[in-house]
Amino acid sequence: MAKKQLNVRVDAATAEMARERAEQQGISMNQYIERLVRQDMGETGRLFVDAAAQFMKEYESTFLAEFGDGLQDVRR
Incomplete structure (x- = not known):
């Protein structure tokens, strides 16, 4: 930067x-x-939330395979 x-x-x-x-x-x-x-x-908090969202996006299929459709409610 x-x-x-x-x-x-x-x-x-x-x-x-x-x-x-x-x-x-x-x-x-x-x-x-x-x-x-x-x-x-609030940059630190925003960066954390962005990173968490990216993590969930990347590993969504893994979580769904492990925990099933119960995550549907959590994602809303």
Whole structure:
């Protein structure tokens, strides 16, 4: 994914808190801010749901073979 540079201004205390949190997590300030924005946008949850849906699509026949048509109600 291509990166785009953003310039933001925050007060000194906020900048220091962000630096400290990034350091505590062992990541760069850029990674920390990107993580915050992704969390705010619900990206992690959306990616999980998308992956789960893809998994079920790929393995639907396997589940049907194992559990039968009882899954029809679950898929609705």
